Amino acid sequence: MKENREKIQELLREKDIRVTRQREAILEVIFESEKPVTATYIFSRLQDGCPNLKLSTVYRNMNLFVGKGILRKLSLGIENNESYFELIRDEHHHHLICIHCNSVLPLDCPLGEFEEKIKEETAYILIDHSVKIFGICPHCQKYSKA
Ligand SMILES: [Zn+2]
Numbered sequence: 001m002k003e004n005r006e007k008i009q010e011l012l013r014e015k016d017i018r019v020t021r022q023r024e025a026i027l028e029v030i031f032e033s034e035k036p037v038t039a040t041y042i043f044s045r046l047q048d049g050c051p052n053l054k055l056s057t058v059y060r061n062m063n064l065f066v067g068k069g070i071l072r073k074l075s076l077g078i079e080n081n082e083s084y085f086e087l088i089r090d091e092h093h094h095h096l097i098c099i100h101c102n103s104v105l106p107l108d109c110p111l112g113e114f115e116e117k118i119k120e121e122t123a124y125i126l127i128d129h130s131v132k133i134f135g136i137c138p139h140c141q142k143y144s145k146a
């Protein structure tokens with residue numbers, strides 16, 4: 001996706017990392033993935049398009065990105081499992097979405113205590129959650145009444 005390309009180049013420059021095709025390609029896979037990914041996954045996605053790419057190169061770049069604060073290495077606590085990496089996005093927040101005009105408001109996360117309770121009750125390691133709230137904004141309420 002072209003939009004991601006631009007974001008990635010900007011990000012690499014911002015972090016003082018030399019922009020290379022391989023780095024762009026690696027980050028592109030990560031940007032497009034909704035879920036945390038492994039180096040092997042990235043390698044398998046890129047193998048055809050970049051025949052010179054080595055798995056060790058992917059690993060090296062992933063660690064570089066972690067060091068530069070672009071990626072986070074997840075500690076899942078699963079033995080014998082490959083490390084998962086995810087993009088460090090903007091501060092965690094949620095969205096309130098108007099079903100009429102599609103306007104989006106960011107919301108602070110209210111789930112901290114709830115997560116603590118779930119962790120205690122289930123012994124899960126929680127990785128992420130997503131919440132979207134849909135409604136009708138004040139503007140659209142006024143408009144639809146008129
Ligand atoms: Zn609206």
Ligand SMILES: [Zn+2]
Nearest residue numbers: 093109110111
């Ligand atoms: Zn949240």
